[in-house]
Amino acid sequence: MVEIGDLPLYNQDLDTNPPEQWRRFREQVAAADGVLFCSPEYNRGIPGVLKNAIDVGSRPYGQSVFDKKPAAIVTASPGSIGGFGANHQIRQAGVFLNMPMMQQPEAYLGHVSEDSFDQDGKLKEGPLKDLVTVLAHAFHDWVDMIQRSRRLLAEDAAHAAQQKKAQKEPV
Numbered sequence: 001m002v003e004i005g006d007l008p009l010y011n012q013d014l015d016t017n018p019p020e021q022w023r024r025f026r027e028q029v030a031a032a033d034g035v036l037f038c039s040p041e042y043n044r045g046i047p048g049v050l051k052n053a054i055d056v057g058s059r060p061y062g063q064s065v066f067d068k069k070p071a072a073i074v075t076a077s078p079g080s081i082g083g084f085g086a087n088h089q090i091r092q093a094g095v096f097l098n099m100p101m102m103q104q105p106e107a108y109l110g111h112v113s114e115d116s117f118d119q120d121g122k123l124k125e126g127p128l129k130d131l132v133t134v135l136a137h138a139f140h141d142w143v144d145m146i147q148r149s150r151r152l153l154a155e156d157a158a159h160a161a162q163q164k165k166a167q168k169e170p171v
Helices: 020-031 048-058 084-096 127-168
Strands: 035-040 071-076
Touching (some): 071 084
Parallel strands (some): 035 071
């Protein structure tokens, strides 16, 4: 979990001397293996605090902490469509930020209310908790697949470079 509620609003004029909260946020995201965006939907879109966090993490231009970071999205709302608008706004930003986004399973959690949680704030047993568990496992597997693929590609590239070098050297 990375705190976003205390991030000062993004202001490009502060890029040369960023607030401590921006530095902390950027360091935490950069150190993460992947990003699981979990968001409610407000007025058919993402909350301003999440948009601000995306802006803070993606700047200064060319130094995005989100670049190539595997990601997935879970949105929720008390309505039937489960945060569809917010989900697609996050997905749109993720595409621009060059984040390999998990496509399936999609996670639009509808009819989420206070009754969905126990007194400790945890999901109650039932279909919603079962779905969230499936999503969590799928995200783990997605991040693992992306990381393993990158390692294999890097190893193959190194192997190819060694072969090319060996072919040029006299035997």
